[in-house]
Structure formats: C-alpha cells, structure tokens
Amino acid sequence: MKPLEKIEFFKKKEKLNAILISxxxxxxxxxxIGKISKILKSNGNKVMLAASDTFRAAAIEQLENWANKIDVQITKSSQGSDPASVAYKAIEDALNNNFNQVLIDTAGRLQNKKNLMEEYKKIANVTKKIDPDAPHDVILVLDATSGQNVINQVEEFNKIIPITGLIMTKLDGTAKGGILLAVAKKYKLPIIALGLGEKEDDLQIFEAEKFAEAFTQIN
Ligand SMILES: Nc1nc2c(ncn2[C@@H]2O[C@H](COP(=O)(O)OP(=O)(O)OP(=O)(O)O)[C@@H](O)[C@H]2O)c(=O)[nH]1
Ligand SMILES: [Mg+2]
Known part of the structure; x- marks a missing residue:
C-alpha cells in the first residue's frame, strides 16, 4: 500500500495550488473540504475556498459555515451563477492576496450525465487560464457505502479531467470500503485521506502502515 500514499498533499506549498473536489x-x-482546510491551515497554508456549487440550494451557505468554522477565506457568488467563473475569481483573489491553496467545491453530479460532466470540464479548463498547471490536484470523493459503482465513478470522472487522488468518506459506518484499494491500484491513484465522521477532525490522512494495521484489526 505504500505507493498509494501521498502525504505531501497536506504540506505547505510555496506556489499556488488549486484543488478541484469532485x-x-x-x-x-x-x-x-472543511476537514482538509483545517489540516492545510495548521500546516501553514493560506486557504481560500471557492463556492463553485452554485446549483444545490444552501450549498453556498454550507461552505460558508465551514469557512467560518475553520477560519479560512471564501469566494462566492449567488445561487445559479456560473460555477466556472466562481473558480476563476477564487484563484484570482487567492493570487492577489497571497493565498496559496484554493479548494474548489463542486456540485454533486452523476458520472453518466453528459451535460453536468461538460460543466465540470469547464470549471477545470477555466482555472488553466490563470495557471496552465491548474487544477494542480483533482480529488474524487467516494462514499464507502457506494459499493462497486465506485469503479465506474473513477472511470468516468477520470476521463474528463485526470484524477490525482482519492478520498473515501463514511468509513465510520459499517461499510469497510474494501473496493478503495482495488480501484486505487487499478487506476494508479494515490489515496489522500479517509473520512471517519461528520466533524472537522474526522479526517485521517492515508498512511499505508496505519491503514494496514486498522484493516487487519477490524477484519
Ligand atoms: N458518517 C459520516 N458522514 C459523513 C462523512 N463525510 C460527510 N458526511 C455526511 O454526509 C452528508 C453529505 O455531506 P456533504 O459534504 O454535504 O456531501 P456533498 O458531496 O458535498 O453533497 P452534494 O454537494 O449535495 O453533492 C452530510 O450529512 C455529512 O455530514 C463521513 O466521513 N462520515
Ligand atoms: Mg456539497
């Protein structure tokens, strides 16, 4: 499992680092995003959130609550506005104000909905107008309770913009998420972290040894 680690994800970055969360x-x-922000901030990063889920009702407020809780900045617009413009503006704001990490929240979308996946592509492409290397990280969040569908999610999201890391959430429930290792190996993707609850500290950075220990104890 060691090659699946990517602990440097959470370290302090000297240059702008835009992270797309899908x-x-x-x-x-x-x-x-709230949980990641806390760790990034504690490691000396200046964090900006981009409220690019302009689709779901109350999504902006939800992200704003996290920004307040963790005490990081947020760039937002109104519900229904263009998600790509929000991402663009967030990165611009970050560069102008010496923020180095930008976490882009996106609306939930099914991997087989063509128009929503096009919109997703547009968000990524617009960030390249500011920095051709952006988004520097593309993190696909997976739910431990999704079962085998996870494979199709990785396959389809990866086709639109290459994924650079995986996070699996809800591992505090009964689902063990055994599929995560299989999918990470198949697509050669690092596992960034594991979600173990709803609170700000319920994120465990993926470390192969710890994971192996926990896994063998549970099973
Ligand atoms: N038990 C548990 N619940 C979690 C975990 N991560 C998130 N949740 C809960 O799952 C629900 C959905 O979380 P959100 O963060 O809103 O999910 P999302 O992907 O942003 O949802 P959309 O934006 O609507 O697509 C909330 O009730 C969270 O508190 C986790 O690791 N464990
Ligand atoms: Mg959301």
Missing part, C-alpha cells in the same frame, strides 16, 4: 451527489465533498 464526486457524485452527497458523497461528502463539502464536508471533506
């Missing part, structure tokens, strides 16, 4: 509906994207 996944199907309700997997825990927004919650995970």
């Amino acid at each position: 996944g199907v509906n309700g997997v825990g994207k927004t919650t995970t």
Whole structure:
C-alpha cells in the first residue's frame, strides 16, 4: 500500500495550488473540504475556498459555515451563477492576496450525465487560464457505502479531467470500503485521506502502515 500514499498533499506549498473536489451527489465533498482546510491551515497554508456549487440550494451557505468554522477565506457568488467563473475569481483573489491553496467545491453530479460532466470540464479548463498547471490536484470523493459503482465513478470522472487522488468518506459506518484499494491500484491513484465522521477532525490522512494495521484489526 505504500505507493498509494501521498502525504505531501497536506504540506505547505510555496506556489499556488488549486484543488478541484469532485464526486457524485452527497458523497461528502463539502464536508471533506472543511476537514482538509483545517489540516492545510495548521500546516501553514493560506486557504481560500471557492463556492463553485452554485446549483444545490444552501450549498453556498454550507461552505460558508465551514469557512467560518475553520477560519479560512471564501469566494462566492449567488445561487445559479456560473460555477466556472466562481473558480476563476477564487484563484484570482487567492493570487492577489497571497493565498496559496484554493479548494474548489463542486456540485454533486452523476458520472453518466453528459451535460453536468461538460460543466465540470469547464470549471477545470477555466482555472488553466490563470495557471496552465491548474487544477494542480483533482480529488474524487467516494462514499464507502457506494459499493462497486465506485469503479465506474473513477472511470468516468477520470476521463474528463485526470484524477490525482482519492478520498473515501463514511468509513465510520459499517461499510469497510474494501473496493478503495482495488480501484486505487487499478487506476494508479494515490489515496489522500479517509473520512471517519461528520466533524472537522474526522479526517485521517492515508498512511499505508496505519491503514494496514486498522484493516487487519477490524477484519
Ligand atoms: N458518517 C459520516 N458522514 C459523513 C462523512 N463525510 C460527510 N458526511 C455526511 O454526509 C452528508 C453529505 O455531506 P456533504 O459534504 O454535504 O456531501 P456533498 O458531496 O458535498 O453533497 P452534494 O454537494 O449535495 O453533492 C452530510 O450529512 C455529512 O455530514 C463521513 O466521513 N462520515
Ligand atoms: Mg456539497
């Protein structure tokens, strides 16, 4: 499992690092952004959130609550506005104000909905107008209770913009998420972290040894 680690994800970055967070509906994207922000901030990063889920009612407020809780900045617009413009503006704001990490929240979308996947592509492409290397990370959030469908999610999201890391949430429930290792190996994707609850500290950075220990104890 060692090659699946990517602990440097959470370290302090010297240059702008835009992180696109994607996944199907309700997997825990927004919650995970809150949790990641806390770790990034504690490691000396200046964090900006981009409220690019302009689709779901109350999604902006939800992200704003996390921004307040963790005490990080947020760039937002109104519900129904263009998600790509929000991402663009967030990165612009970050560069102008010396923020180095931008976490882009996106609306939940099913991997087989063509128009929603096109919109997703547009968000990624617009960030390249500011920095051709952006988004520097593309994290697909997976729900441990999704079972085998996870494979199809990785396959389809990866086709639109190459994924750079996986996070699996809801591992505090009865689902063991055994599929995660299989899918990470198949697509050669690092596992960034594991979600173990709804609170700000319920994110465990993926470390192969710890995971192996926990896994063998549970089973
Ligand atoms: N038990 C548990 N619940 C979680 C975890 N991560 C997120 N949740 C819960 O899952 C629900 C959905 O979380 P969100 O963060 O809103 O998910 P999302 O992917 O942003 O949802 P959409 O934006 O609507 O697609 C919330 O009730 C979260 O509190 C986790 O690791 N464990
Ligand atoms: Mg959300």
